Amino acid sequence: MRLSTATVCLSIVAAASAARAETRVTVQVDPPTPEVGQVFRVVYTLQVNGGGNIAATPLELGDLDVLSNPGPPQMPQMMVWGGGGMMMFNSSTEYAVRARRPGRYTIRGARAVDRQTGRTVAQSGPVTFTVARAGSAPQVQPGMPNPMPFPAGPPGFFPPGMNDDPEPEEPQTYQGVDVPPQGRLTGAVADRSGFLRVAVDNPEPWVGQQVIWRAWIYVPSYEAGCESVREPAFDGFWSEVLFQPQQACAPRWIPQRVGSVTMTAGMTRRVALFPTRAGALTVGPLTMRIEYVEGDAFFGRRRLYEVTSPSLTLTAREPPTEGRPPTWVPGTIGPVTLQASLDRDNAPVGETVTLTVRAQGNGYLGSVGLPPLPAVEGVRVLPGNSRSQNDTSGEDVVGHLTNEYRVVADAPGPHPLGTLRVPWFDPSTQRYQVAEVVLPTLTSTGEAARPDADANREDPTTTLNPLRPSPPLSHHRAWFTTGPRVWGAVLFPPVALALYGVGRWVALAWTERRRARAEGERNDPDALLRQAKAALDKGDTTTALSLAGRALDRAERAAGGALDDVTKARLRAARQRCDDARFGGAGDAAAVLDEARSAVTAAEASA
Amino acid sequence: MSARRWLAAAVVLASLTTSTSSFAVPARELLSRAVSAEARGDLAGSARAFEELVAAGVDDGDVLYDLGTVYARAERYGEAVWCLERVVRRWPFDLGARENLRATRVRLARRDAGRSGRAVVEHEPPFKVQLGELLPLDLSVPLVMMAELAVIGLWLWRRRARSEMQRVGTAAGMALAAMVGAFALTVVVARRTSPPAAIVLREGLRLGQSARVDAIPDAAVREGERVERLGRDGEFTRVRTLTGHTGWLRTRDLGALGP
Numbered sequence: 001m002r003l004s005t006a007t008v009c010l011s012i013v014a015a016a017s018a019a020r021a022e023t024r025v026t027v028q029v030d031p032p033t034p035e036v037g038q039v040f041r042v043v044y045t046l047q048v049n050g051g052g053n054i055a056a057t058p059l060e061l062g063d064l065d066v067l068s069n070p071g072p073p074q075m076p077q078m079m080v081w082g083g084g085g086m087m088m089f090n091s092s093t094e095y096a097v098r099a100r101r102p103g104r105y106t107i108r109g110a111r112a113v114d115r116q117t118g119r120t121v122a123q124s125g126p127v128t129f130t131v132a133r134a135g136s137a138p139q140v141q142p143g144m145p146n147p148m149p150f151p152a153g154p155p156g157f158f159p160p161g162m163n164d165d166p167e168p169e170e171p172q173t174y175q176g177v178d179v180p181p182q183g184r185l186t187g188a189v190a191d192r193s194g195f196l197r198v199a200v201d202n203p204e205p206w207v208g209q210q211v212i213w214r215a216w217i218y219v220p221s222y223e224a225g226c227e228s229v230r231e232p233a234f235d236g237f238w239s240e241v242l243f244q245p246q247q248a249c250a251p252r253w254i255p256q257r258v259g260s261v262t263m264t265a266g267m268t269r270r271v272a273l274f275p276t277r278a279g280a281l282t283v284g285p286l287t288m289r290i291e292y293v294e295g296d297a298f299f300g301r302r303r304l305y306e307v308t309s310p311s312l313t314l315t316a317r318e319p320p321t322e323g324r325p326p327t328w329v330p331g332t333i334g335p336v337t338l339q340a341s342l343d344r345d346n347a348p349v350g351e352t353v354t355l356t357v358r359a360q361g362n363g364y365l366g367s368v369g370l371p372p373l374p375a376v377e378g379v380r381v382l383p384g385n386s387r388s389q390n391d392t393s394g395e396d397v398v399g400h401l402t403n404e405y406r407v408v409a410d411a412p413g414p415h416p417l418g419t420l421r422v423p424w425f426d427p428s429t430q431r432y433q434v435a436e437v438v439l440p441t442l443t444s445t446g447e448a449a450r451p452d453a454d455a456n457r458e459d460p461t462t463t464l465n466p467l468r469p470s471p472p473l474s475h476h477r478a479w480f481t482t483g484p485r486v487w488g489a490v491l492f493p494p495v496a497l498a499l500y501g502v503g504r505w506v507a508l509a510w511t512e513r514r515r516a517r518a519e520g521e522r523n524d525p526d527a528l529l530r531q532a533k534a535a536l537d538k539g540d541t542t543t544a545l546s547l548a549g550r551a552l553d554r555a556e557r558a559a560g561g562a563l564d565d566v567t568k569a570r571l572r573a574a575r576q577r578c579d580d581a582r583f584g585g586a587g588d589a590a591a592v593l594d595e596a597r598s599a600v601t602a603a604e605a606s607a
Numbered sequence: 608m609s610a611r612r613w614l615a616a617a618v619v620l621a622s623l624t625t626s627t628s629s630f631a632v633p634a635r636e637l638l639s640r641a642v643s644a645e646a647r648g649d650l651a652g653s654a655r656a657f658e659e660l661v662a663a664g665v666d667d668g669d670v671l672y673d674l675g676t677v678y679a680r681a682e683r684y685g686e687a688v689w690c691l692e693r694v695v696r697r698w699p700f701d702l703g704a705r706e707n708l709r710a711t712r713v714r715l716a717r718r719d720a721g722r723s724g725r726a727v728v729e730h731e732p733p734f735k736v737q738l739g740e741l742l743p744l745d746l747s748v749p750l751v752m753m754a755e756l757a758v759i760g761l762w763l764w765r766r767r768a769r770s771e772m773q774r775v776g777t778a779a780g781m782a783l784a785a786m787v788g789a790f791a792l793t794v795v796v797a798r799r800t801s802p803p804a805a806i807v808l809r810e811g812l813r814l815g816q817s818a819r820v821d822a823i824p825d826a827a828v829r830e831g832e833r834v835e836r837l838g839r840d841g842e843f844t845r846v847r848t849l850t851g852h853t854g855w856l857r858t859r860d861l862g863a864l865g866p
Contacts, residue, residue: 207823277817318821330821368823461713464679465703469642471669473634473660476697478865480744486799489748490792493755 022049023122025056027110029129036102036134039067039260045092046073046112053115059095060109067096096260099131174254177243177395178267180216189310190258194219194290196309197265198283200273204315206427207275208331208364210396212242215269215286215309216250221300222264223253224292229306233284236276236316240363242392243270249290272397274364275316276331283312323432325423331368334424336361338437342407349412349446354384355405355439357420363390363397370403374418378411379442409444416441525551525558525600532593541589545582548596549575555600559607567599567606574599634665641673650681668694672704679707684715685808688831689862692806696864697743715831730849732804732833739798747794754788757781802835805846805861814854818843826852836863 024047034040046056056072073091099105110124181199188197194217201212217226226249245251250266257263268288275281287308293300339358347353359370366388373381384404391398409415417439426433480486521527532547552575556563563571574596581587641656657674660666675690691708694701712728719726731737742750758781765777810830815822818840826848828834834846837853844861847853 207821276823277819278821329824331823462710462717464676464707464710467642467645467673467676468669468703471638471673472667473638473665473670474667475664476667478697478743478745480748481865483799486744486748486795490751490755490795493752493759497759 023047023054023112025110025112025122025124027059027107027124027127029107029127033130033132034099035132036099038134039096039098041260042095042097042107043092044073044095044110045090047091048089048112054112054121055115056091057109057111057113059107061095061097061107062105063101064097064099064105064107067098102131102133104128104130177214177270178216178251179254180256180265180267185258187310187312188218190218191307192220192258192261192263193303194224194263194292194305194307196286196288196307198286198309198312200283200312200314202314203312204317205275206319206333206425207278207316208333208362208368208425209274209427210333210362210364211237211273211275211314213269213271213273213283213312214267216265216267217288217290217307218256218258218263218265219253219290219292220261220263221292221294223249224266224290225249226268226291227289229287229289230285232286232309234271234273235284236279236281237273237283238276238364238367239274240272240390240392240397241270242272242397243267272363272392273314274331274362274367275314276367278316278318281314281316283314285309285311319425319432320430325432325434327371327421328423328425328432329368329371331364332422332424333362333364334426334433334435336365336422336424336435338420338422338435340420340437340439342440342442345440346443346445347409349409349444349448352406352408353442355381355407355417357403357405357437357439359401359403359422359435361399361401361424363392363399365399365401366390370401370420370422373405373420373439376415376417378409378413379415379417380408380410381417382406382408407442409442411448412444412446414441414443523554525555525604528554529593529597529600532596536589536593542582544589544593545578548593549578549582551600552578552596555603559603562607563603564606567602570599571603632659634660634663637663638670641677645677645680650677653677654681654683668697668701668704672701672707675704675711676707679711679714682714682718684711684718685806685810685830686862687711688715689806689808689864692833692864696740699741699743712831715829719829727829730833732849735797736801736804739794739796739801742791742794744795744798747791747798750791751788751795754784754791757784758788802837804864805834805836805844806864807832807834807856807860808862809860812856812860814846814848814852814856815843816854818845818855822855825854828852828856834861836861 024045026043026045026047028043028045030041030043042059042061044056044059046054048054058072073093105128107127107129110127111120112122113120180197185197187199188195197216197218199214202209205211215232217224245268250268253264253266255262256265269286273283285308287306289304289306291302291304294303337360341356343354343356355373357370357373359365369386375381382405384406386401386403388399388401391400407417419436419438422435423432424435425431480489528547528551532544532551535541535547536544552571556568556571559567574592577587577592578596581589581592637656637660641653641660644650644653644656654674654677657670657677660670661674671690671694675687675694678684678687678690688708688711691704691711694704695708698704716726716728761777761781761784765774765781768774768777807828807830811827812830813824813827816825817823828846828848832848834848834856837845837847839845839858840855842858843855844858845853845855846861
């Protein structure tokens with residue numbers, strides 16, 4: 001990754017002489033003898049004393065793999081002040097590069113040119129170095145980048161210590177709960193633009209044991225602003241927020257090395273978690289929007305990113321069953337301390353006194369509670385108020401649980417209330433221990449409480465009816481026990497009605513169709529003549545002649561006005577003969593029928 | 608030896624085998640034991656006898672009523688509520704069972720009040736559940752069917768009505784049948800769509816946050832309290848109380864209320 005550290009140092013020297021520009025270009029390889037595959041740095045520095053419109057040219061890195069954006073150091077375009085003022089600018093760029101093969105490599109092209117004239121005003125000679133085989137070169141860690149001639153400090157116009165005697169600073173060691181874990185970078189996906197890192201102090205806690213979850217923001221700047229986008233989910237945990245900054249993003253920013261990159265880390269969250277069940281429990285990701293200035297306050301660029309931390313999975317364990325007291329309440333992790341007190345040691349019989357039991361344990365104590373008090377003869381113990389409070393001022397969350405009980409004595413005399421025992425699990429020894437407190441003694445005075453005079457009278461509201469001595473002794477059968485049976489029965493009548501309606505409609509349509517067909521047959525002249533022939537064959541002359549007459553009428557009616565006079569006369573003559581034969585018995589019925597048929601045929605042909 | 612003789616021998620052998628195993632007590636004998644044990648105050652023995660009857664399949668309403676009453680007298684209130692609730696669900700018009708159920712709840716509440724200073728007699732279930740339990744399905748479904756048939760019959764009759772009075776009468780009859788049918792259908796729908804319920808059988812139980820033996824305890828549940836069954840995981844059942852708390856209980860600590 002490229003860490004662009006364009007730092008500008010401004011120095012004003014009052015001098016009577018005129019300002020004179022002086023430019024220098026340097027290239028350094030760090031470490032001087034890297035190994036194959038090792039990521040190392042090439043520092044390209046441009047220093048300009050005075051003024052001028054100077055620009056650096058890109059480096060020629062040859063066969064090296066460039067892991068960063070290969071841009072040359074940038075210089076601001078400023079004019080030289082007149083009147084004796086001289087300005088000095090110093091800018092450098094680090095390239096993260098890697099060689100694939102051992103051998104000698106040469107870096108060329110380090111030049112400073114005047115932007116206006118294009119003339120080379122300074123250049124550095126080729127830099128040759130050797131890349132050794134893996135494991136052969138002495139391990140030399142890349143040193144801290146030092147682009148500034150002055151010690152690093154907060155961004156500002158004048159770096160601190162500029163006018164002081166510059167002595168080398170002692171390396172500063174940071175301590176506190178906000179210091180990130182050292183060593184291998186875990187709980188994060190490193191990104192030179194910024195990332196979130198999360199960590200827990202105990203990845204395998206016992207159920208109910210405290211786990212501290214912390215989140216840091218890593219940025220390539222001195223500080224950053226941040227805004228929460230999505231808070232993490234703590235499913236399966238009971239949680240207590242210990243730290244969540246309200247105004248600043250982090251209380252302080254601690255320099256950190258991430259590989260070869262210098263970043264600063266600020267703690268932004270600190271939460272105490274208590275697993276509520278055993279198994280794999282996941283802390284969800286935290287998403288934040290971060291903003292910082294890359295570079296310095298004058299010439300830096302404002303960056304805005306959204307970063308998300310990875311999820312963390314913890315494995316919560318069940319305390320062992322071996323040696324577990326039967327009254328142990330799951331989740332009670334110690335140590336637990338107990339105190340008990342009565343508001344009054346002496347009270348008349350029948351009056352209520354308050355027994356207060358105070359327990360102190362870890363932050364989860366208020367959720368699991370305490371076992372019940374031991375039963376005491378002659379004393380009634382009724383539950384009262386209960387309140388819990390967590391103290392988050394220290395490293396560990398301390399839970400304070402206060403239970404109140406109402407105690408009523410039914411008989412005079414001293415009543416020791418017994419001993420309250422609260423088993424708890426010790427994670428350090430993985431054994432169970434018991435916290436005990438001897439409850440105070442209540443001394444009652446007066447006469448024993450008399451039983452209620454009405455208690456012996458039968459209460460009708462609690463009277464039970466007698467047994468039924470002769471039940472039928474049968475097996476109960478319920479028919480409508482499943483959905484299909486219920487809905488099948490409910491829908492059966494309307495469905496049956498619908499089917500009946502459909503069937504009836506079909507039948508009516510069929511009957512109508514048959515009727516129409518019959519109606520058609522009754523009015524068709526040819527059908528009538530066939531019926532007449534059939535009747536004549538049966539010997540029913542009268543019916544035959546009647547049908548023949550109807551056929552002649554139908555034929556004439558069906559033809560309408562399309563018949564000519566001849567055909568009409570023929571039809572009338574045939575009808576007259578039918579009537580004569582039918583009513584007068586004149587003529588041969590068969591012949592009359594034939595004549596009628598031919599007349600009908602002629603009429604149909606004319607139509 | 609002929610096949611017939613082999614068959615006879617096999618039948619005799621089978622009967623001998625079964626006759627040497629334990630004798631099944633007749634149901635009448637069990638009932639007699641149960642009633643006589645209750646009469647002499649042996650409530651545990653009476654309950655055992657009734658439980659045997661029920662386990663043998665003799666679980667009609669009167670037997671469950673007797674078992675629930677014996678449980679109530681023996682101060683096993685959760686189980687008493689469970690038995691009597693089943694009787695009332697099967698036949699809501701069993702006034703004797705309703706009275707004993709009410710008396711059991713009052714006894715349970717008085718016991719809790721004496722121990723802790725406060726008690727809840729009963730949480731009313733949601734209106735839909737109450738509506739669904741007005742009638743058993745074996746009554747409401749046939750009522751729906753009869754109402755539908757009545758509406759259909761009256762409609763057909765109305766088509767053939769010759770006088771205005773007949774038409775008005777059939778129309779009124781149809782409306783009445785439709786109302787009865789709609790009510791019965793509402794009861795059917797409410798009962799079918801209500802979540803399955805159960806009764807907590809024992810006292811001193813707390814809902815677990817997970818389906819494990821060592822689960823972190825959560826809200827307490829009362830003996831005899833009605834809960835909704837949401838799901839099951841092994842020997843645990845996830846439930847929701849009428850006050851909205853959810854959690855896990857052992858299935859054996861619950862008495863399921865049937866459809």
